[in-house]
């Protein structure tokens with residue numbers, strides 16, 4: 034909660050103004066029945082019209098003030114709550130930017146999106162309600178009770194009975210509903226995650242004709258949510274009857290005893306009238322308070338989830354005096370062990386000991402899940418090793434300024450992403466200062482120029498969000514060009530030409546050999562044809578190095594490589610698929 038409130042920052046003024054104005058609004062509301070009593074006793078009953086006019090005018094002024102204070106308090110509450118949510122969103126967003134891949138793995142992408150949208154909206158609404166009601170209700174409760182005590186200490190005892198009754202009944206309802214609401218929120222989380230997953234993968238759902246299955250799955254989850262919500266709301270509906278019982282009890286007993294006190298002369302009619310007003314505000318504020326408790330508790334889950342992201346510290350940090358230059362593209366893996374759950378769970382890589390010379394072209398091949406992506410992710414320090422070390426240019430990657438390292442080790446990841454903007458904008462992600470000519474050169478090397486030239490606006494063609502208007506192969510080529518613009522010392526292609534035809538794949542490799550001979554190139558591929566021309570080929574099997582040699586030697590001596598080669602010769606295309 035403290036972490037969340039810290040984000041109020043420049044909106045503290047609005048918050049305090051709201052609290053102050055609400056307190057003034059309450060004072061006005063409390064004084065009004067008091068003045069009404071004076072009008073009845075000293076004006077109407079005493080036949081003093083001038084007192085009626087004077088105090089009547091006072092009531093009008095007080096109501097006007099009360100309304101003004103209320104409206105201003107509401108405006109400030111809305112401003113503070115909207116400001117808090119904007120600050121929270123910004124704080125989460127900038128913290129996410131510092132996250133390493135393993136931080137992101139921990140929350141998952143849909144999880145982070147839900148926190149930045151639904152959770153923040155929950156907190157915003159709860160905050161807006163609570164700074165108004167959490168101030169208003171207790172103050173009304175206390176002041177009303179004090180006024181009741183001043184008017185009639187004996188009759189105030191009735192309220193104590195009614196309050197005790199309400200606390201027990203509403204309290205029980207609250208405890209039970211809160212438990213149900215926490216279940217509702219957990220289900221809501223699951224539902225959100227599954228909606229995000231399915232909507233972002235809607236093309237796959239359609240391709241596999243899974244719409245009906247997904248509809249049934251969603252209806253089931255939605256029905257479960259409906260049942261739980263009905264149960265919780267059904268229980269909350271008892272709040273109102275309980276409240277009415279307490280109100281009627283107070284009215285009847287106050288009328289009964291009040292009438293006797295008036296007859297006995299120990300109370301005036303005006304006192305009795307104002308006492309009725311105080312009963313109503315006292316019980317109503319109790320009811321409102323219970324609603325705020327529900328609202329705050331309902332947003333507790335969101336508060337917890339937001340705080341988790343805010344308190345998450347990036348697990349990859351730069352050293353105090355980082356190395357700011359990568360000497361060359363030499364890569365050394367020194368007995369590396371790595372697991373995604375650091376120290377627990379199965380190792381994704383075990384005892385990797387590899388030494389790659391600067392400027393070499395290395396092919397990496399192996400079955401699905403053999404650790405190819407994990408291996409290259411360590412080179413640009415997307416994850417840290419558990420044991421051993423990974424060195425680039427002879428220096429441990431943990432000693433570098435991460436920005437410098439990632440600028441010199443350019444990776445075209447398996448999941449390529451383009452952003453909305455022109456082709457040139459996308460290319461300049463690689464190097465914001467690249468000239469048009471440099472961009473065109475990079476596209477030529479990545480064999481992307483031919484399809485860009487055919488586009489109506491050439492390099493200024495707009496790419497839609499996520500690269501929806503380019504094909505898989507075109508996207509891959511643009512991503513390679515983007516990586517080339519960094520002029521890196523190490524270029525890693527993680528299965529990045531899988532959607533490109535074999536001839537273009539060969540042209541890209543030929544262009545690399547010609548254009549960037551000094552750059553160390555690591556090419557992960559499913560096709561032997563993509564790696565056979567490499568200086569050496571690394572065969573990975575279950576996270577271990579199975580062989581590291583030339584194509585010719587591997588064909589002679591390595592059974593896994595021979596199997597892959599033969600299966601692809603037979604035309605199955607991918608060694609993971611049964612031939």
Ligand SMILES: Nc1ncnc2c1ncn2[C@@H]1O[C@H](COP(=O)(O)OP(=O)(O)OP(=O)(O)O)[C@@H](O)[C@H]1O
Nearest residue numbers: 138373381399400401402403404405406407408447
């Ligand atoms: N983000 C992650 N969190 C946890 N485990 C992971 C993660 N990424 C990969 N793994 C696991 O690590 C192992 C190696 O995966 P990796 O992605 O490196 O294999 P790969 O050879 O690149 O596979 P593919 O050819 O299918 O891309 C697998 O068992 C995989 O399940």
